[in-house]
Amino acid sequence: xxxxxxxxxxxxxxxxxxxxxxxxxxxxxLQAVVKDSMLRQFLLTNLIEDNGIxxxxxxxxxxxxxxxxxxxxxxxxxxxxxxxxxxxxxxxDSDYIRPSDHQRIQEIFPGATFQYVANAGHWVHSEKPAEFxxxxxxxxxxxxxxxx
Numbered sequence: 001x002x003x004x005x006x007x008x009x010x011x012x013x014x015x016x017x018x019x020x021x022x023x024x025x026x027x028x029x030l031q032a033v034v035k036d037s038m039l040r041q042f043l044l045t046n047l048i049e050d051n052g053i054x055x056x057x058x059x060x061x062x063x064x065x066x067x068x069x070x071x072x073x074x075x076x077x078x079x080x081x082x083x084x085x086x087x088x089x090x091x092x093d094s095d096y097i098r099p100s101d102h103q104r105i106q107e108i109f110p111g112a113t114f115q116y117v118a119n120a121g122h123w124v125h126s127e128k129p130a131e132f133x134x135x136x137x138x139x140x141x142x143x144x145x146x147x148x
Contacts, residue, residue: 007033091120
């Protein structure tokens with residue numbers, strides 16, 4: 001994540017250009033670090049025009065400087081426990097929900113189950129929508145029956 005943010009911060013955006021050119025320039029510059037074109041397209045949604053000059057919508061420096069507070073302290077202290085059935089859906093090609101994280105997650109979500117969709121990255125719902133919905137609906141059906 002930090003590498004992506006630093007790459008975004010390094011993109012030179014000071015020259016006036018049209019939207020199409022700006023997106024092409026940024027996409028080309030990010031390719032060296034952000035290999036996944038879908039992820040680059042997502043990052044490009046944060047590119048906005050301000051009086052003819054493009055800039056990032058988000059404060060990249062603040063995010064980079066505080067990233068350890070944002071993602072580095074899970075599980076959060078004193079956040080409580082959710083004992084309801086909880087489904088974590090991950091992409092089989094993503095390392096965002098690693099099997100090594102399951103125990104830590106289950107400390108906060110003891111009713112957690114984990115499902116992985118093959119050949120999907122982080123955005124399972126976008127990359128494999130039918131498979132994502134199938135996993136989700138099966139979970140909801142099973143848990144609705146358990147309440148009955």
